[in-house]
Amino acid sequence: MATNDAFQFMKLSRNPGDKVEASVRKIEFKEIYQPLHAVDAADQAGRCLSCGNPYCEWQCPVHNYIPNWLKLVEEGRLFEAAELSHQTNSLPEICGRVCPQDRLCEGACTLSQGGFGAVSIGSIEKYITDEAFKAGWRPDTSKVVWSGKTVGVIGAGPAGLACADVLVRNGVKAVVYDRYEEIGGLLTFGIPEFKLEKDVVRRRRQILEGMGVEFVLNTEVGKDVSIETLLKRHDAIFMGMGAYKYMKGEFPGEDSQGVLEALPYLINNVRQSLGTLPAGEQAISMKGKRVLVLGGGDTAMDCNRTAIRQGAKRVICAYRRDEANMPGSKREVANAKEEGVEFLWNRQPLAIEPMIGGTLAVRLAVTRLGEPDVKGRRNAEIVPDSEEIVECDHVIFAFGFQAEAATWFDAQDIAVTGSGRTLAAACGQYPYQTSNPKIFAGGDMVRGADLVVRAVFDGRMAAEGVLRYLY
Ligand code: FAD
Ligand code: SF4
Numbered sequence: 147m148a149t150n151d152a153f154q155f156m157k158l159s160r161n162p163g164d165k166v167e168a169s170v171r172k173i174e175f176k177e178i179y180q181p182l183h184a185v186d187a188a189d190q191a192g193r194c195l196s197c198g199n200p201y202c203e204w205q206c207p208v209h210n211y212i213p214n215w216l217k218l219v220e221e222g223r224l225f226e227a228a229e230l231s232h233q234t235n236s237l238p239e240i241c242g243r244v245c246p247q248d249r250l251c252e253g254a255c256t257l258s259q260g261g262f263g264a265v266s267i268g269s270i271e272k273y274i275t276d277e278a279f280k281a282g283w284r285p286d287t288s289k290v291v292w293s294g295k296t297v298g299v300i301g302a303g304p305a306g307l308a309c310a311d312v313l314v315r316n317g318v319k320a321v322v323y324d325r326y327e328e329i330g331g332l333l334t335f336g337i338p339e340f341k342l343e344k345d346v347v348r349r350r351r352q353i354l355e356g357m358g359v360e361f362v363l364n365t366e367v368g369k370d371v372s373i374e375t376l377l378k379r380h381d382a383i384f385m386g387m388g389a390y391k392y393m394k395g396e397f398p399g400e401d402s403q404g405v406l407e408a409l410p411y412l413i414n415n416v417r418q419s420l421g422t423l424p425a426g427e428q429a430i431s432m433k434g435k436r437v438l439v440l441g442g443g444d445t446a447m448d449c450n451r452t453a454i455r456q457g458a459k460r461v462i463c464a465y466r467r468d469e470a471n472m473p474g475s476k477r478e479v480a481n482a483k484e485e486g487v488e489f490l491w492n493r494q495p496l497a498i499e500p501m502i503g504g505t506l507a508v509r510l511a512v513t514r515l516g517e518p519d520v521k522g523r524r525n526a527e528i529v530p531d532s533e534e535i536v537e538c539d540h541v542i543f544a545f546g547f548q549a550e551a552a553t554w555f556d557a558q559d560i561a562v563t564g565s566g567r568t569l570a571a572a573c574g575q576y577p578y579q580t581s582n583p584k585i586f587a588g589g590d591m592v593r594g595a596d597l598v599v600r601a602v603f604d605g606r607m608a609a610e611g612v613l614r615y616l617y
Pocket of ligand 2: 207208212235242247251267268271599
C-alpha cells in the first residue's frame, strides 16, 4: 500500500518478478517471468519518483501515462489503473511482456539513469491487466453508439488488433481478416511461449470479441477473398499485414538440406504445442542436434532458446558484429546465455558445405567493426585469413524480414517504397492513409520489421485517421 516515502527507491531494489531457474525453464515452453504479487507491485510502483517531466512516458512508443498508473497501483486502485492503461495501449498485458523495456520506458527511468535500477514498469503493466481481468474488469463499451459503418481490417497482428480496438470503441464495426487459424500475427506465430504464452493472446481475443470485433480467420485476402469484395463490403480498409519477405545471406550452400528459415521453424514449434500442425507437415525437433543460429536479433534469440528447449545437444549463435552492437534485446541475450546458448561474436558466414553423413560445415570469417555508416552503425569488415569451420546438424537463418507489396497493390494504386514498405502517414490527407484514399496501413508493413508496441501505436493512430476519413 501507499507509503508516501520519497526514498522508497533507495530502500527497495528493483523487482521485475521472479525468474524461473534456467535448469527448469529450459525444458519447458512457459513464460519465464513470474507475476508480481499485489504487495510487490505496490512496493515497486512506490519507487517511482513521479518526475515532473517523465522521460519513461516519452520513450514509451504509445506514451503510456506511466507515473499515473503507477500511483494507482501503489494505492491499490487496480480497475482505475486498468482503465487508464487502456486509454493509450490496446495490448498492455502483451507489451508488458514483450517490449524491450531496457531500450524504452525503463531505459529512460530516472532511477535507471541514476544507477538505482529502473522501476519495473513492464512487469507492473502486465500485472495491472492480468489482475484486473482476473477480478472481472472489462473495457466498458456500454455507452458505444454503433454508427452502422464498418471497416475491414486485414491482419490480426498487433497493428490490426489495436486499430480494431479503437474503431469499436468509437462505434465503428471492425471485421478482422487473417490467413492464420488464430489471431495475434507474430504474437502467436512468431514470438515463442517462453516470452508470451498463447492463452494471453486468446484471452485478448475474447475481450475484443466481447467489445464487438469480428474475426474472419483462415482467410487470406487476395486468395480466399478479393480486395475488391472487401472494398465493396466496408466503408474503409486498414492493412496491418506485417513484413514477411525473408532476408537471405547470399552465400553458397544456403539451400542445403538441414538449413532452416527462422519463422517457419518457430511457427512449426508453436503449432506443435497448439496442436494445429497442418496434415502432412512434419514436426521439426532439434533434440540431440548441434544447431548453429545465424543472426543477432530477437528472432535469432527465439530460435536459440526454442532449440535449447527442444533438447538440442549444442546451440551456437553467430553474429557479425560484437555484443554491444547487436540489435536484440540485452535481456533476451542474457536469458539465452543462462539457458546454455554459446555466442560467437564478430563472425560472418561465408558458405555452408554439406558433408557425408548429412552434417553441415559452416565456414565463418572473423570480423572487426569499421567506421560508422550514415546511420551511425559500424559495419562489419572481414579480417583476412581468419576463417574457421563450425560443424553442425542444422543451420537456422535469422537475418530478418522486409516488407513487400501484395500482388493486388498495383491494381488498387497502393504505393510502396523501393524496399517494399507501404507508403502511409506521409502521403495521405489523414494519418496512415495510403495512396488509395479508402485504404489505410500501419505496423511492420509500413515501418519494416520493428516492435509490437510500435505496431500498436500505428494501429491506434490509423484508426484515428480512418475515423476522420469516415466522418
Ligand atoms: P504481424 O504481427 O506480422 O501481423 C500481420 C498479420 O497479417 C499476420 O497475422 C498475417 O497472417 C496477416 N496477413 C498478412 N497478409 C495477409 C493477407 N493477405 N490476408 C490475411 N491476412 C494477412 N517485437 C517486440 O516488441 N518484442 C519481441 O520480443 C519480439 N519478438 C519477435 C520475435 C520474432 C520471431 C519475430 C519475427 C518478431 C518479433 N518482434 C518482437 C516483432 C513484432 O512481432 C512485430 O513488430 C509485430 O508483430 C508487427 O505487428 P504487425 O501487426 O505489423 O504484423
Ligand atoms: Fe514500457 Fe512498452 Fe509498456 Fe510502453 S508499452 S510502458 S515501452 S513496456
